[in-house]
Amino acid sequence: MRILALSYEYPPLGGGGGVALAHSARAWAALGHQVTLVTSGATGLAAYEQLGSVALYRLPVLARHARATASLASLLSFPLAALNFVGKQQWQRSDFDLILSGFAIPSGVAGVILARAWRRPHVVWVMGGDAYDPSKRLSPHRLPLLKQTVAQVLNRSQAIITMSHDMAQRVAQIYRPATPIHVVPQGLALAPYAPQPRSGGPVTVVCVARLVRRKRMAELVQAVAELPPQSVRLIIVGEGPQYGPLQELIASHALSDRVQLVGYVSDEEKLALLRCADIFALVSEHEGFGLVYLEAAAQGLPIVAGRVGGQTDFLRHGVTGWLVAHDQPRQLKAALAALVAQPALRAWMGQQALQMAQRYEITRVADDFLKVLYDTEQRWKTFAA
Incomplete structure (x- = not known):
């Protein structure tokens, strides 16, 4: 499968959502799939890297100064930067089988637009704070405009993936999408268990x-x-x-x-x-x-x-x-x-x-994620035919 993934965060920028995508992309590539990943750039990060079979493109966005958190300007500018970049690359619909957006917003906005233009299936991977963050006054579930935007992305996608049942329930209750929701737990390329000897003390x-x-x-x-x-x-x-x-x-x-x-x-x-x-x-x-x-x-x-x-x-x-x-x-x-x-x-x-x-070693759970992508692509082909 040829996957175009859009994600406004990818290590070392951001938190767990970007890390999840990084582990997954490497696992998919190791299984023989072609993965092209478009993400935000920042000072000191290479604009392009070939990570095995994963092609990683980092785009300049507005005011991305911190690794841990994104500015509002960087969030708003990513969809435009991604669409502009894809257009300049002269990629065509025949180059990819499916578009995957990591985060409903802002990545999903670009993903939905691109998928419709190319007539390709779109899968949105809801990470967490892109749909629900109880600590933020500006969380999407609290602001009508953002809530409507997330709902539009969800309903214009062919599948929704969440990492947990908690997020699946919140997405269903808050946004009530007609699109099917799939719970696929995230895996990691776990480092070997190698505890260091303790020498007493606290x-x-x-x-x-x-x-x-x-x-x-x-x-x-x-x-x-x-x-x-x-x-x-x-x-x-x-x-x-x-x-x-x-x-x-x-x-x-x-x-x-x-x-x-x-x-x-x-x-x-x-x-x-x-x-x-x-x-x-x-x-x-x-x-x-x-x-x-x-x-x-x-x-x-x-x-x-x-x-x-x-x-x-x-x-x-x-x-x-x-x-x-x-x-x-x-x-x-x-x-x-x-x-x-x-x-x-x-x-x-x-x-x-x-x-x-x-039990969450990435090689054990990557197939579950790919099955959702494959089934979504097959349903799309049947519908398009």
């Missing part, structure tokens, strides 16, 4: 995330601050608009010896930090899926996560770790305290998490 809790309000980092810092000083330390990996406020919070509570903000790190550095940790904690207000939980679980870490969101498809309370309410600090503190105090419980939950993560 228990290490690690959190990897974009530093945005939805991730509720301040509550995690507060919970660690209330645990016995010599028992635990926290390492926060990531960047974003909450970096400065977190620095101030850590300083105001004199926690610099217990809480470390390391900012952006490479994939190799992130893996090394996970392998040296004892617990992974990220209690977001909502996650569309939560790829980072799988990355942590693949290194045998027990997980403390929120009990609302896509991660509830694969994380089990009391088995792979604890699921707590994001707005109940006492629950978060109690979950961390239990794991810090009980090494045997940490080890058992970590092994349960490891076994779970192995």
Whole structure:
């Protein structure tokens, strides 16, 4: 199959949605499919890369200055940039079998227009915040114009894919599309399980995330601050608009010896930090899926996560770790305290998490995604004939 994928975010820009597409594109290419991917560019990133059988094009967009978050200007300019680029490339409908948009907006706007012009099937991959983000005043589900735009993209597509049942339910309830919704869990090219020997000292809790309000980092810092000083330390990996406020919070509570903000790190550095940790904690207000939980679980870490969101498809309370309410600090503190105090419980939950993560190896789930694409293409051909 020849797939043209449009996604306004792709590593190192953005978060889990772009990472999901990157893992999937490589897996599809490894299975013999042709993948052409068009995404946003930024200073210091190559305009073109050939990643095995994946052709990656990065386009200049307005005001994309940060890796972790997109500006409104960059969001609005991506559809026009993508359509203009495709036109200049002189690609034709015969070059591709299907168009896939990662994110309903802004990518899906360009995807729908291009699919109609080329008379090709369009599949939209709803990632999470492109349809629902409870922490944002400007979330698409709250603004009539954005809500209508998302609904139009969904209804003018031939298939909708979500990563979790949580997102499928929210898309169905909020936007009520006539287009069929398929739940396909995301997989990862999981790094080998290679825990590092522990040398005593405080228990290490690690959190990897974009530093945005939805991730509720301040509550995690507060919970660690209330645990016995010599028992635990926290390492926060990531960047974003909450970096400065977190620095101030850590300083105001004199926690610099217990809480470390390391900012952006490479994939190799992130893996090394996970392998040296004892617990992974990220209690977001909502996650569309939560790829980072799988990355942590693949290194045998027990997980403390929120009990609302896509991660509830694969994380089990009391088995792979604890699921707590994001707005109940006492629950978060109690979950961390239990794991810090009980090494045997940490080890058992970590092994349960490891076994779970192995079921989401990308080679195991790529076929499920491709089946949706293939079936959509075949239905389109039948309809077009």
